[in-house]
Amino acid sequence: MCLMTEENEVRTGDADAPTEDGDQIELAVIAQGDASYLQELADVLEAAEIEARVVAPEDCDTGCAPRLLLVTLPENLDAARSALEAHWNDDLDDDAKAAVSTVVDLDAAEATCPACMNTFPTDATRCPECGLNFG
Numbered sequence: 001m002c003l004m005t006e007e008n009e010v011r012t013g014d015a016d017a018p019t020e021d022g023d024q025i026e027l028a029v030i031a032q033g034d035a036s037y038l039q040e041l042a043d044v045l046e047a048a049e050i051e052a053r054v055v056a057p058e059d060c061d062t063g064c065a066p067r068l069l070l071v072t073l074p075e076n077l078d079a080a081r082s083a084l085e086a087h088w089n090d091d092l093d094d095d096a097k098a099a100v101s102t103v104v105d106l107d108a109a110e111a112t113c114p115a116c117m118n119t120f121p122t123d124a125t126r127c128p129e130c131g132l133n134f135g
Helices: 035-047 074-090 094-101
Strands: 002-004 009-011 016-018 024-026 028-033 053-055 068-072 110-112 119-121
Touching: 028 035, 028 074, 035 053, 035 068, 035 074, 068 074
Parallel strands: none
Antiparallel strands: 002 009, 016 024, 028 068, 053 068, 110 119
């Protein structure tokens, strides 16, 4: 990938970027998308004091949009994911937050439907309340 900054351009392969002193910096990809979306995510991370940059892939000569990447240092990846999840969940009402956190275990005797929160036996392929397909 190609790390673009206002001061310079740093090229890297396999997520290692050379620094000015010749050392390598490993980068972790947070997200892929168009520039405006990734800039929104970068702003969220900046507010959370997590360093991240929007970069173009190494094989990009010109006009790579919408295939840009948001990257950070590997040690920041978990914090970045948590900050973005909190950002996305801020706009959800309580029912939607419950649905997002619902995990359907089809090996259990019963499951909770993330669409309507109905509990049903997992031998059913559809939720009997709302019809959500699990098969």
